[in-house]
Amino acid sequence: MSLPELSALGVDAVAAEVYEVVLAESDGVGVDALGAGLPHLEQAAVEAGLQRLRALGLVHESAPGVTASARWAAVDPRVSVPALVARRADALASARASTGVLAELFDETRRRADPSAVTRTLVGAAAIGDRYTRLELTATRSFVAFDRPPYVVVGNEGTERTALARGVRWRAVYTMDSFAADGRWQGVHRLGGHGEEARLTDSLPVKLAVADERIALVSLGHDPAAPEALVTESPALVAALVELFEQRWRAAVPVPVDRSATAGAGGGGSGSPDWSLIAARVADESRPTDAAASPRRGPSLEERDLIALMAAGATDEVVAQRLGLSVRTVRRRVHDLFGELGVTNRFHAGVEAARRGWL
Numbered sequence: 001m002s003l004p005e006l007s008a009l010g011v012d013a014v015a016a017e018v019y020e021v022v023l024a025e026s027d028g029v030g031v032d033a034l035g036a037g038l039p040h041l042e043q044a045a046v047e048a049g050l051q052r053l054r055a056l057g058l059v060h061e062s063a064p065g066v067t068a069s070a071r072w073a074a075v076d077p078r079v080s081v082p083a084l085v086a087r088r089a090d091a092l093a094s095a096r097a098s099t100g101v102l103a104e105l106f107d108e109t110r111r112r113a114d115p116s117a118v119t120r121t122l123v124g125a126a127a128i129g130d131r132y133t134r135l136e137l138t139a140t141r142s143f144v145a146f147d148r149p150p151y152v153v154v155g156n157e158g159t160e161r162t163a164l165a166r167g168v169r170w171r172a173v174y175t176m177d178s179f180a181a182d183g184r185w186q187g188v189h190r191l192g193g194h195g196e197e198a199r200l201t202d203s204l205p206v207k208l209a210v211a212d213e214r215i216a217l218v219s220l221g222h223d224p225a226a227p228e229a230l231v232t233e234s235p236a237l238v239a240a241l242v243e244l245f246e247q248r249w250r251a252a253v254p255v256p257v258d259r260s261a262t263a264g265a266g267g268g269g270s271g272s273p274d275w276s277l278i279a280a281r282v283a284d285e286s287r288p289t290d291a292a293a294s295p296r297r298g299p300s301l302e303e304r305d306l307i308a309l310m311a312a313g314a315t316d317e318v319v320a321q322r323l324g325l326s327v328r329t330v331r332r333r334v335h336d337l338f339g340e341l342g343v344t345n346r347f348h349a350g351v352e353a354a355r356r357g358w359l
Contacts, residue, residue: 256304
């Protein structure tokens with residue numbers, strides 16, 4: 001009978017014919033008999049086929065003196081074939097593992113040949129998380145980021161603090177959803193104490209990180225099951241992403257910095273106007289003889305937390321959840337804050353807080 005296809009194991013057509021004859025001889029077969037059984041093959045081809053089979057572990061040769069002349073016999077294929085398959089599988093796994101090294105060489109070669117080939121797509125949480133951490137670790141002057149869920153890796157305050165300690169200016173714009181996890185608001189307070197500049201807005205279109213205005217990482221979608229991102233060193237594209245960041249930064253509300261490591265408190269509202277611009281316009285108009293418009297004292301951290309969340313569009317319920325307060329407590333503190341600022345609604349509270357420099 002004809003043998004099944006064995007080329008995947010390295011058995012070529014000539015070796016397969018030789019192997020079939022050897023398998024049919026229970027006591028082994030000599031080279032001369034093999035040649036006679038395969039008259040269409042030259043003797044050299046038969047001998048080469050035997051050596052190939054021997055190298056693969058499919059046949060063995062009798063030792064000198066055991067028989068009158070050398071004889072070739074098959075190794076039990078129930079043992080030899082699985083062993084050969086396992087060796088091939090190991091070799092294939094090793095080849096697959098070399099993909100990263102080969103890809104890096106491929107990319108580096110093309111970067112040298114074509115400086116414009118500097119934009120790549122990353123797929124999967126591991127690749128994206130690795131690249132983000134590398135940006136954090138390699139930034140030397142500046143780092144800007146849009147922070148919004150869903151997250152593919154857990155944030156590491158220690159990495160950011162290390163960057164801040166070496167003099168990196170770190171700015172981040174957060175959304176209200178950035179603080180869904182317990183303790184996240186307090187974590188941003190802590191980072192502010194180390195030098196992070198943070199602002200708050202109601203929504204962001206993408207997740208973004210830019211190191212030294214030189215290399216950027218931007219999300220391509222928001223499916224946590226299949227995360228994708230673009231990493232680019234293209235000067236034009238990086239400049240456009242930095243400009244997008246600056247636009248959102250200017251319109252966002254500063255997150256209070258906890259200089260004394262005390263806890264904050266909360267508020268409610270809707271919309272996210274540019275309070276600093278509104279305050280500037282108000283300041284340009286007639287100012288003040290009325291007591292409510294006169295500066296009094298600086299805000300407490302609790303009041304600054306409340307105003308920041310309120311100005312970013314958080315409802316009372318959202319503020320209560322973010323700051324670990326009851327809705328009733330939030331509403332009472334909003335009422336007290338209105339009294340302190342001399343206003344009657346959230347919009348005017350934002351204007352007056354900005355005018356006083358509380359935002």
